[in-house]
Amino acid sequence: MGLKRFGASGLALWLLAARGFAGGSNAPLADAMEQVDRASVRSLLDQRVDVNQAQVDGMTALHWAVYHDDLETAKRLVNAKANVKAANRYGVTPLSLACTNGEVALVELLLDAGADPNTTLRGNETALMTAARTGKLGAVRALLARGANVNAKERRGQTALMWAAAEGHAAVVDALLEAGADFRTALPSGFTPLFFAVREGRTDVVQRILKAGADVNEAMQPRKISGKAPSKGTSPLILAVENGHFELAAVLLEAGADPNDQRTGFTALHTLTWVRKPSRGDGDDGDPAPTGSGNMTSLQFAKTLVAKGADVNLRLKKGASGRGILSKVGATPFLLAAETADVPLMRTLVELGADPLQANAEHCTPLMAAAGVGTLAPGEEAGTEPEVLEAVALALELGGDVNAVDDNGETAMHGAAYKSLPKVVQFLADKGAKIDVWNQKNQYGWTPLLIAEGYRPGNFKPSAETIAALHRVMLANGVSPPTKLPGSSD
Known part of the structure; x- marks a missing residue:
């Protein structure tokens, strides 16, 4: 609210x-x-x-x-x-x-x-x-x-x-605080004056409220509304990052904000991955990253986070998982950067000491995530085909195994099928993806070809270009693609 x-x-x-x-x-x-x-x-x-x-x-x-x-x-x-x-x-x-x-x-x-x-x-x-x-x-x-x-x-x-606080009127904030204004008052949404100032990027106001005694690590405590309890745990640091206020976030770190706090389920470094590259949505221009404030870039902020103690290889303790979804449990910032095909961030994290081979709890590797494992809405999620090709190439350069298989029986080729990327299919084949490894059903009963044909969660529209690419790769390896879909009669 x-x-x-x-x-x-x-x-x-x-x-x-x-x-x-x-x-x-x-x-x-x-x-x-x-x-x-x-x-x-x-x-x-x-x-x-x-x-x-x-x-x-x-x-x-x-x-x-x-x-x-x-x-x-x-x-x-x-x-x-x-x-x-x-x-x-x-x-x-x-x-x-x-x-x-x-x-x-x-x-x-x-x-x-x-x-x-x-x-x-x-x-x-x-x-x-x-x-x-x-x-x-x-x-x-x-x-x-x-x-x-x-x-x-x-x-x-x-x-x-x-x-x-929300409007950034620092002198007025001073006058109100001197008159005894309660900076701890919260709305049912959990927003306090501090959180309003953080959301709007009002650094001067944030500093004044912190000086007055606000806790830089306090988390929102939204009250139960209409029978549904909102999520809890958002800290000023996470809110600043989510809104692209990286200079303000750096100020919060200087004031003692915990760079490894994951009460929301994600740390600031993990959060940075989707702030930099939000889902593309169904519009031509995609969903833009937050405008934010200040002159600090997101990559500079990533370096600031690590300098202030952020664990670049910290694995998440919880996160959504399920049929066709990339589990966030055990995911590192590098894996999530790979998932959005964010090569600049991937390179920066490696420079900062990230392990480019660390998989999630289901043993899905950054290479698989970059290729598209976990994609539910091809064309609407972060990562265009050229970006994915670059991210996959980097993951391979850093030692990724093109033939790795996760606990769900999925490979990088399954990912390319999920994301409907025919050029990635060919690229993986050219880089040594073995057909006897990837041309297998995952635990849901889907091969890459079946996924391309529409056997998948979320989006059931077949991808003709991906189907054709898989057919070419299969034929080049001496494997004849099925001529009919499972369940059809003779």
Whole structure:
């Protein structure tokens, strides 16, 4: 669950949109102020018209004066006994508008005239939250000095500190913390002010909250919602990596973040593999990696992680496994980099001391993973055919066995069939893949040819090009491909 968001002028724009449905009014003073007709405003005040007469949607002259940041006219209206607590039809008071704009003199004028420092919008967003969200330090200080509740919560449990942290308003965060803001408050999702700042890449804010006493290794503790318990264990470090904030992640490491923490099931180094190369999806351009922040590259961060104690050969203790799925149990970062055909990361990890031959708990090797073992959606997962060819070639160069067989009876050739890569089929054959080894059924009853023909989980569409490649390789080895599918009658 994230913070609900409005732009800095979102509230004012919403008011204008609402005005479009409000129709005409019998409030000449408010009408004149809406049009910033100051001469008419002065004339009407001299005539002692009702200063609090509202337009049909509840907007008064004071609302409009504040909206237009017109301090001089606002003073005239307040002196004429304008109601500083007036709320329009949508529950918006002049103080809320002033906190959106952030003109501290207007905020102080309204507060000194009796405006409630704890006034709220519908949904219980307080004026302090509004000022914190828009980053208006003067307004924040004015509200705090006059008794605004620094730990008030809106209807979803969000606080002013959460707003300021997410938006990166470091000076406002300082002011709120000095006023006693609770940085440990968490939403049902598990997000605290620290996690909001980390997710958005707000390094300055993160450092301030850590200095205030937050634990750099605290993990999210989401509460059970609608009968389903969300996953637990995400640390600030993992969240920073997932969002591509590598400089911030390095700051967290300096602050004592555990580089080998795998409470989520994966360490930061493992996580880096799919952050660098997410699944391609079904679009032409694929799913992009997170934009992130800072100037540190992901490969530089990998080196920083190892320098800070990350075990480059750490094997995962848990992970999904099952019919046709590459088990993550026992997987190293290098194996996962091979799975996404990420050659630059594979090379970097080897330079850092990774064992390029370490298999997972089911003895699936990095070479098999690079070739495609575990692929459920060919064409949608990370690794194009040219990338896979390069990754397979590197795995072989580093000593991978092209004829290795895992505990599920699968080989690299099975992987090429899973990933529907005909050029990889031929490449493996050219590199010595033995037909009597790979032309066997795995534990699910599938040979590479059967997989290419559609006997597989997830995607049942046959790959004609892969079938043809397998036929060529089989014929070149003196093996005639079956002329009918299993189960067909004579």
